[in-house]
Amino acid sequence: MMTERLVKCPFNSLHVMTESSLQRHIIRCMVNYPGYVTCPYNALHRFRNKDLLCAHMLECNSKEKTHLFYELGDRKIEQTCFHIENARAFNLKDENWDET
Numbered sequence: 001m002m003t004e005r006l007v008k009c010p011f012n013s014l015h016v017m018t019e020s021s022l023q024r025h026i027i028r029c030m031v032n033y034p035g036y037v038t039c040p041y042n043a044l045h046r047f048r049n050k051d052l053l054c055a056h057m058l059e060c061n062s063k064e065k066t067h068l069f070y071e072l073g074d075r076k077i078e079q080t081c082f083h084i085e086n087a088r089a090f091n092l093k094d095e096n097w098d099e100t
Helices: 019-032 050-059 061-065 087-094
Strands: 006-008 016-018 069-072 075-078
Touching: 006 019, 016 019, 050 061
Parallel strands: none
Antiparallel strands: 006 016, 069 075
């Protein structure tokens, strides 16, 4: 009989379980770790911040199974990972749509 592979929880590496129980574990465990971000290629991949997620997205094994893209006319553009610090605060501060 083949034994199932053991995996670690993305929130706490001390949590070790079989691969088949990882999804159920993440649902229960994520309540204790708010603010983690989810990989768009595989919801089982979770990270403390966007920088770690962006680095992961470049090498994610599930990327090949999923195709995230935007269509622009007849061209398809793959989604890229970028983050502009305080983008919303900048727009709200410097733009006033009520002024003409």
